[in-house]
Amino acid sequence: MTSLYFDIRDDQWPLVYDENYNVSFLGLEKFHVFDAKKWRNIIQILKNADLITDNLLVKPLEAQKSDLLTVHTKQYIRSLKWSMKVATIAEIPVLACLPNMLIQYAYLKPMRLQTGGSILAGKLAIERGWAINVGGGFHHCCSSRGGGFCPYADITLLIRFLVTHNLIQNAMIVDLDAHQGNGYQRDFLGVPEVYIMDMYNRNIYPRDKRAKQAIRRKVELENKVEDLEYMLKLRQNLKEALKEFKPDILVYNAGTDILDSDPLGLMRISEIGIIKRDEFVFEICKEHNIPVVMLTSGGYLKKTARIIADSILNLHRKGLISGKKEF
Numbered sequence: 596m597t598s599l600y601f602d603i604r605d606d607q608w609p610l611v612y613d614e615n616y617n618v619s620f621l622g623l624e625k626f627h628v629f630d631a632k633k634w635r636n637i638i639q640i641l642k643n644a645d646l647i648t649d650n651l652l653v654k655p656l657e658a659q660k661s662d663l664l665t666v667h668t669k670q671y672i673r674s675l676k677w678s679m680k681v682a683t684i685a686e687i688p689v690l691a692c693l694p695n696m697l698i699q700y701a702y703l704k705p706m707r708l709q710t711g712g713s714i715l716a717g718k719l720a721i722e723r724g725w726a727i728n729v730g731g732g733f734h735h736c737c738s739s740r741g742g743g744f745c746p747y748a749d750i751t752l753l754i755r756f757l758v759t760h761n762l763i764q765n766a767m768i769v770d771l772d773a774h775q776g777n778g779y780q781r782d783f784l785g786v787p788e789v790y791i792m793d794m795y796n797r798n799i800y801p802r803d804k805r806a807k808q809a810i811r812r813k814v815e816l817e818n819k820v821e822d823l824e825y826m827l828k829l830r831q832n833l834k835e836a837l838k839e840f841k842p843d844i845l846v847y848n849a850g851t852d853i854l855d856s857d858p859l860g861l862m863r864i865s866e867i868g869i870i871k872r873d874e875f876v877f878e879i880c881k882e883h884n885i886p887v888v889m890l891t892s893g894g895y896l897k898k899t900a901r902i903i904a905d906s907i908l909n910l911h912r913k914g915l916i917s918g919k920k921e922f
Contacts, residue, residue, distance in 0.1 A: 597661075597662055597756065598656055599655070599656055599658060599714045599756070600714070600715065600760065603653050603719065608653070608918045610651075611653045611654075611712040611719070611730075612634065612638055612652050612712070612729040615704070616709050616730045617632050630895070630897055633894065634730050634900075636904075637729050638652070640900065641907060644904070646908060651918065657704065657707045657708045658708075658711040660672060662710075662711070662714070662752070666748050666752050667738050667739070671740060671741075675703060676699075678690055678692070678698055683742075684742055684743075684745070686743070706746050709733075712728040713732075713888075716888045716890070717753040717756060717844065717846070719888075720886040720887060721762050721843075722920075724887075725916050726886075726889070727916075728888070729903075732750070732849070732891055732892025733746065733749045734750055734772060734777070734848055736749075737751070737778040737780075738751065738782055745778060750768065750776070750846060750890070751779045754766045754789060754844075757844065765842055765843055766788070766846060767842035767844075767846070767885075768845075769792045769846070770793040770795070770848040771794055771847070771849060772795065772850025773859070773860030774800055774893060775801055775803060776793055777801045777806035780803070781806045783809050784809040790811050790839070790842060792813075792832060793814070794832065795814075796820075796861055798817065799860070812839075816828070818862070820862050820864070821864070821868075826868065834879070837885075841885075843885075843886070845880050849872075849876075849890065849903075851869055852894050853868075854866070857895050858896075859893075859895050874906075874909060877889075877915040877916065878915060881915060
């Protein structure tokens with residue numbers, strides 16, 4: 596058994612977040628394009644809009660070594676004790692010069708907490724019909740290696756925990772981050788119980804050909820794709836995917852790096868386009884009576900937090916999420 600799974604009060608929302616998700620070490624996070632306070636900013640906007648209070652949020656527990664070893668190799672977990680290794684994964688070269696103890700506390704601990712949040716959100720989605728981890732979505736990390744700011748394989752762990760606890764028999768991953776989700780794809784290569792739909796920019800990192808073999812519905816996009824083409828392809832392909840496969844849960848990797856002007860995604864999706872994208876995914880899950888768990892994943896601009904918060908507010912306005920039990 597794991598301490599990561601626990602019951603929440605009926606009045607709590609399956610919105611998983613902890614203040615310690617946020618990364619901060621001596622200001623060095625400013626050297627990375629990623630907004631290291633994104634998660635805090637999302638929650639603050641939701642509070643300001645009177646959607647949520649601290650008392651209604653769900654605080655997860657940090658994934659422990661025993662939890663991580665459900666998926667990760669001992670060799671990989673050991674390798675994170677080397678600052679150079681973590682600097683490569685986080686894409687912040689200066690970290691290689693810092694004591695590993697500081698890196699463990701300031702970077703890896705928040706990432707383990709977010710990983711615990713993803714695992715817990717999977718359970719809550721089964722119980723409530725939906726859940727959102729305001730963090731997680733580390734889709735470039737697999738059992739034996741990290742990369743692209745992703746040190747732990749939270750998507751693989753989320754699904755493995757649900758299977759191990761007999762809560763599901765199969766799952767669908769719908770990855771709408773701008774980048775190919777090569778981490779969990781390597782983990783689920785040759786696993787028919789996990790259906791992967793990945794819609795990404797084919798011209799950017801990671802271009803992992805081996806991992807692509809795990810994708811059952813591959814939607815490769817070009818640079819500068821705009822709202823109309825994007826939404827048409829999303830609607831067509833997700834509808835077809837759900838005709839081919841009936842999942843016990845849908846894991847939605849909702850990266851916002853598809854946003855116009857994002858320096859890494861190189862796509863041109865508007866803020867409204869992202870909100871409509873999320874709305875469609877939740878709408879089709881509700882229509883098919885499929886529990887959905889959303890992870891916030893990539894998004895590299897300061898305004899990303901506002902867009903994610905606006906999307907969550909829109910899901911609530913449309914009646915697609917609420918504090919009431921759906922299931």
